[in-house]
Amino acid sequence: MSLPTRILLAAACTWFAVGARAELKTGDPFPSLAAAGLSGTLPATEGRVVLVDFWASWCAPCKASFPAYARLQTDYAGRGLVIVAVSVDESAAAYEKFVRNLHPPFATVHDKSQQLVRQVKVPTMPTCYLIGPDGRVRFVHQGFHGEDSERELRKEIDTLLAETGHSS
Amino acid sequence: MNAKPTRHILGALLGLIGVTALCGCTNAKLVRVQPWERAALADYTMNPGRDPVATVNSEHVYFSRETANGGRGVGGSGCGCN
Numbered sequence: 001m002s003l004p005t006r007i008l009l010a011a012a013c014t015w016f017a018v019g020a021r022a023e024l025k026t027g028d029p030f031p032s033l034a035a036a037g038l039s040g041t042l043p044a045t046e047g048r049v050v051l052v053d054f055w056a057s058w059c060a061p062c063k064a065s066f067p068a069y070a071r072l073q074t075d076y077a078g079r080g081l082v083i084v085a086v087s088v089d090e091s092a093a094a095y096e097k098f099v100r101n102l103h104p105p106f107a108t109v110h111d112k113s114q115q116l117v118r119q120v121k122v123p124t125m126p127t128c129y130l131i132g133p134d135g136r137v138r139f140v141h142q143g144f145h146g147e148d149s150e151r152e153l154r155k156e157i158d159t160l161l162a163e164t165g166h167s168s
Numbered sequence: 169m170n171a172k173p174t175r176h177i178l179g180a181l182l183g184l185i186g187v188t189a190l191c192g193c194t195n196a197k198l199v200r201v202q203p204w205e206r207a208a209l210a211d212y213t214m215n216p217g218r219d220p221v222a223t224v225n226s227e228h229v230y231f232s233r234e235t236a237n238g239g240r241g242v243g244g245s246g247c248g249c250n
Contacts, residue, residue, distance in 0.1 A: 058210040
Protein backbone atom coordinates (compact mmCIF):
# COMPACT_ATOMS: atom_id res chain seq x y z
CA MET A 1 0.00 0.00 0.00
CA SER A 2 1.41 3.40 -0.99
CA LEU A 3 2.28 6.08 1.56
CA PRO A 4 -0.53 8.53 0.55
CA THR A 5 -3.07 5.72 0.88
CA ARG A 6 -1.77 4.90 4.35
CA ILE A 7 -2.00 8.54 5.37
CA LEU A 8 -5.56 8.69 4.01
CA LEU A 9 -6.51 5.60 6.00
CA ALA A 10 -4.95 6.97 9.18
CA ALA A 11 -6.83 10.26 8.72
CA ALA A 12 -10.11 8.41 8.15
CA CYS A 13 -9.54 6.33 11.26
CA THR A 14 -8.81 9.42 13.34
CA TRP A 15 -11.92 11.16 12.01
CA PHE A 16 -14.13 8.22 12.92
CA ALA A 17 -12.53 7.87 16.34
CA VAL A 18 -12.58 11.54 17.33
CA GLY A 19 -14.68 13.61 14.95
CA ALA A 20 -17.78 11.47 14.96
CA ARG A 21 -18.64 12.68 18.47
CA ALA A 22 -17.47 16.14 19.38
CA GLU A 23 -18.53 16.90 22.91
CA LEU A 24 -18.68 20.49 24.10
CA LYS A 25 -15.57 21.28 26.11
CA THR A 26 -14.01 24.15 28.04
CA GLY A 27 -13.52 27.20 25.82
CA ASP A 28 -16.21 26.26 23.29
CA PRO A 29 -19.13 28.65 22.75
CA PHE A 30 -22.30 27.28 24.34
CA PRO A 31 -25.26 27.03 21.95
CA SER A 32 -27.96 29.69 22.31
CA LEU A 33 -30.57 28.71 24.86
CA ALA A 34 -33.08 31.10 23.29
CA ALA A 35 -32.75 29.42 19.88
CA ALA A 36 -32.98 25.86 21.19
CA GLY A 37 -36.79 25.66 21.20
CA LEU A 38 -36.99 25.06 24.95
CA SER A 39 -40.38 25.13 26.62
CA GLY A 40 -40.62 27.05 29.86
CA THR A 41 -39.52 30.50 30.91
CA LEU A 42 -35.87 31.27 30.30
CA PRO A 43 -34.27 33.82 32.63
CA ALA A 44 -32.08 36.59 31.23
CA THR A 45 -28.66 35.06 30.60
CA GLU A 46 -27.01 37.66 28.36
CA GLY A 47 -23.67 38.73 29.84
CA ARG A 48 -24.25 36.67 33.01
CA VAL A 49 -22.48 33.72 34.62
CA VAL A 50 -24.79 30.79 33.85
CA LEU A 51 -24.88 27.23 35.14
CA VAL A 52 -26.72 24.98 32.69
CA ASP A 53 -27.58 21.56 34.04
CA PHE A 54 -28.92 18.73 31.90
CA TRP A 55 -31.17 16.37 33.83
CA ALA A 56 -33.99 13.86 33.41
CA SER A 57 -36.74 12.60 35.68
CA TRP A 58 -35.53 8.99 35.23
CA CYS A 59 -31.98 9.86 36.33
CA ALA A 60 -31.41 9.26 40.06
CA PRO A 61 -28.21 11.37 40.40
CA CYS A 62 -30.07 14.24 38.71
CA LYS A 63 -32.69 14.11 41.44
CA ALA A 64 -29.96 14.02 44.08
CA SER A 65 -28.34 17.10 42.55
CA PHE A 66 -31.39 19.36 42.84
CA PRO A 67 -31.01 20.22 46.56
CA ALA A 68 -27.36 21.17 45.87
CA TYR A 69 -28.39 23.45 43.01
CA ALA A 70 -31.04 24.97 45.28
CA ARG A 71 -28.27 25.82 47.78
CA LEU A 72 -26.14 27.30 44.97
CA GLN A 73 -29.13 29.38 43.88
CA THR A 74 -29.57 30.67 47.45
CA ASP A 75 -25.89 31.54 47.85
CA TYR A 76 -25.00 32.86 44.40
CA ALA A 77 -28.12 34.30 42.74
CA GLY A 78 -27.50 37.62 44.50
CA ARG A 79 -23.99 37.69 43.09
CA GLY A 80 -25.11 37.23 39.50
CA LEU A 81 -25.25 33.47 38.93
CA VAL A 82 -28.14 32.18 36.84
CA ILE A 83 -29.02 28.48 37.07
CA VAL A 84 -30.95 26.90 34.21
CA ALA A 85 -31.90 23.24 34.57
CA VAL A 86 -32.68 21.70 31.19
CA SER A 87 -34.77 18.55 31.22
CA VAL A 88 -34.17 16.08 28.40
CA ASP A 89 -37.29 14.05 29.24
CA GLU A 90 -39.19 12.78 26.24
CA SER A 91 -42.35 12.79 28.34
CA ALA A 92 -43.78 16.19 29.19
CA ALA A 93 -45.86 14.61 31.97
CA ALA A 94 -42.74 13.13 33.62
CA TYR A 95 -41.00 16.51 33.43
CA GLU A 96 -43.96 18.35 34.93
CA LYS A 97 -44.44 15.81 37.73
CA PHE A 98 -40.76 15.98 38.67
CA VAL A 99 -40.77 19.80 38.79
CA ARG A 100 -44.06 19.83 40.70
CA ASN A 101 -42.69 17.42 43.32
CA LEU A 102 -39.28 19.04 43.82
CA HIS A 103 -40.36 22.62 43.23
CA PRO A 104 -36.82 23.92 42.52
CA PRO A 105 -36.11 27.60 43.23
CA PHE A 106 -34.14 27.96 39.96
CA ALA A 107 -35.32 28.04 36.34
CA THR A 108 -36.31 24.71 34.77
CA VAL A 109 -36.97 24.35 31.06
CA HIS A 110 -37.85 21.38 28.88
CA ASP A 111 -35.84 20.28 25.85
CA LYS A 112 -38.62 17.99 24.64
CA SER A 113 -37.25 17.58 21.13
CA GLN A 114 -33.78 17.02 22.62
CA GLN A 115 -32.42 19.57 20.17
CA LEU A 116 -30.10 21.32 22.63
CA VAL A 117 -28.78 18.15 24.25
CA ARG A 118 -27.93 16.75 20.80
CA GLN A 119 -25.99 19.92 20.04
CA VAL A 120 -24.15 19.80 23.35
CA LYS A 121 -23.74 15.99 23.30
CA VAL A 122 -23.62 15.53 27.05
CA PRO A 123 -21.21 12.71 27.94
CA THR A 124 -23.27 11.49 30.89
CA MET A 125 -26.40 12.29 32.88
CA PRO A 126 -26.37 14.68 34.63
CA THR A 127 -23.78 17.06 33.19
CA CYS A 128 -23.59 20.76 33.97
CA TYR A 129 -21.79 23.55 32.16
CA LEU A 130 -20.57 26.74 33.76
CA ILE A 131 -20.70 29.48 31.15
CA GLY A 132 -18.95 32.82 31.35
CA PRO A 133 -20.47 36.21 30.42
CA ASP A 134 -18.82 35.79 26.99
CA GLY A 135 -21.00 32.74 26.32
CA ARG A 136 -18.08 30.31 26.43
CA VAL A 137 -17.91 27.16 28.52
CA ARG A 138 -15.63 27.65 31.51
CA PHE A 139 -16.15 24.39 33.34
CA VAL A 140 -17.83 21.05 32.65
CA HIS A 141 -18.93 18.80 35.49
CA GLN A 142 -19.98 15.24 34.67
CA GLY A 143 -22.32 13.31 36.95
CA PHE A 144 -23.20 14.24 40.49
CA HIS A 145 -21.10 13.01 43.41
CA GLY A 146 -22.71 14.66 46.41
CA GLU A 147 -20.58 17.02 48.48
CA ASP A 148 -17.55 16.60 46.19
CA SER A 149 -19.52 17.91 43.22
CA GLU A 150 -20.98 20.80 45.18
CA ARG A 151 -17.55 21.78 46.54
CA GLU A 152 -16.04 21.66 43.05
CA LEU A 153 -18.86 23.72 41.57
CA ARG A 154 -18.63 26.32 44.34
CA LYS A 155 -14.89 26.68 43.70
CA GLU A 156 -15.39 27.20 39.96
CA ILE A 157 -18.31 29.57 40.44
CA ASP A 158 -16.36 31.63 42.99
CA THR A 159 -13.41 31.87 40.60
CA LEU A 160 -15.55 32.90 37.65
CA LEU A 161 -17.60 35.42 39.63
CA ALA A 162 -14.38 36.94 41.01
CA GLU A 163 -12.98 37.23 37.47
CA THR A 164 -16.12 39.00 36.32
CA GLY A 165 -16.13 41.39 39.24
CA HIS A 166 -18.82 39.69 41.35
CA SER A 167 -16.69 38.68 44.31
CA SER A 168 -18.38 38.24 47.68
CA MET B 169 -4.93 -2.98 -19.76
CA ASN B 170 -2.74 -2.34 -16.73
CA ALA B 171 -4.29 -4.17 -13.79
CA LYS B 172 -1.86 -2.80 -11.17
CA PRO B 173 -3.54 0.61 -10.45
CA THR B 174 -6.95 -1.08 -10.25
CA ARG B 175 -5.55 -3.57 -7.76
CA HIS B 176 -4.10 -0.71 -5.68
CA ILE B 177 -7.41 1.17 -5.67
CA LEU B 178 -9.29 -1.98 -4.72
CA GLY B 179 -6.79 -2.68 -1.96
CA ALA B 180 -7.08 0.86 -0.64
CA LEU B 181 -10.89 0.68 -0.71
CA LEU B 182 -10.92 -2.65 1.12
CA GLY B 183 -8.47 -1.27 3.67
CA LEU B 184 -10.62 1.82 4.18
CA ILE B 185 -13.75 -0.30 4.70
CA GLY B 186 -11.86 -2.52 7.15
CA VAL B 187 -10.48 0.40 9.16
CA THR B 188 -13.90 2.07 9.22
CA ALA B 189 -15.52 -1.11 10.48
CA LEU B 190 -12.85 -1.60 13.14
CA CYS B 191 -13.19 2.00 14.32
CA GLY B 192 -16.93 1.52 14.65
CA CYS B 193 -16.44 -1.59 16.72
CA THR B 194 -13.71 -0.42 19.02
CA ASN B 195 -14.66 3.15 19.83
CA ALA B 196 -16.74 3.05 23.01
CA LYS B 197 -17.96 6.59 22.33
CA LEU B 198 -19.88 5.41 19.29
CA VAL B 199 -22.56 3.61 21.30
CA ARG B 200 -25.91 3.98 19.67
CA VAL B 201 -27.89 4.78 22.83
CA GLN B 202 -26.84 8.25 23.97
CA PRO B 203 -26.85 9.24 27.65
CA TRP B 204 -30.01 11.35 27.20
CA GLU B 205 -31.84 8.49 25.45
CA ARG B 206 -31.77 6.06 28.36
CA ALA B 207 -35.23 6.66 29.77
CA ALA B 208 -36.46 3.21 28.75
CA LEU B 209 -33.31 1.52 30.04
CA ALA B 210 -33.65 3.30 33.40
CA ASP B 211 -37.26 2.18 33.78
CA TYR B 212 -38.17 0.07 36.81
CA THR B 213 -39.38 -2.78 34.61
CA MET B 214 -35.86 -3.15 33.14
CA ASN B 215 -34.51 -4.24 36.53
CA PRO B 216 -34.26 -8.05 36.57
CA GLY B 217 -34.31 -8.08 40.38
CA ARG B 218 -37.45 -5.95 40.77
CA ASP B 219 -39.58 -8.82 42.15
CA PRO B 220 -38.10 -10.08 45.46
CA VAL B 221 -40.19 -13.31 45.42
CA ALA B 222 -39.10 -14.20 41.89
CA THR B 223 -35.49 -13.41 42.83
CA VAL B 224 -35.66 -15.72 45.87
CA ASN B 225 -37.14 -18.49 43.73
CA SER B 226 -34.57 -18.23 40.98
CA GLU B 227 -31.74 -17.98 43.52
CA HIS B 228 -33.01 -21.14 45.25
CA VAL B 229 -33.11 -23.01 41.96
CA TYR B 230 -29.63 -21.79 41.06
CA PHE B 231 -28.24 -22.65 44.48
CA SER B 232 -29.77 -26.15 44.45
CA ARG B 233 -28.63 -26.89 40.92
CA GLU B 234 -25.16 -25.40 40.90
CA THR B 235 -23.83 -25.94 44.40
CA ALA B 236 -21.76 -28.97 43.31
CA ASN B 237 -19.79 -26.54 41.19
CA GLY B 238 -19.50 -23.92 43.89
CA GLY B 239 -22.78 -22.13 43.25
CA ARG B 240 -22.71 -18.72 44.84
CA GLY B 241 -19.85 -19.76 47.13
CA VAL B 242 -19.88 -22.59 49.65
CA GLY B 243 -22.80 -24.98 49.89
CA GLY B 244 -23.95 -28.58 50.06
CA SER B 245 -23.48 -31.48 47.72
CA GLY B 246 -25.65 -30.27 44.86
CA CYS B 247 -28.33 -32.90 45.53
CA GLY B 248 -31.03 -30.23 45.44
CA CYS B 249 -32.22 -30.98 48.96
CA ASN B 250 -31.21 -27.74 50.70
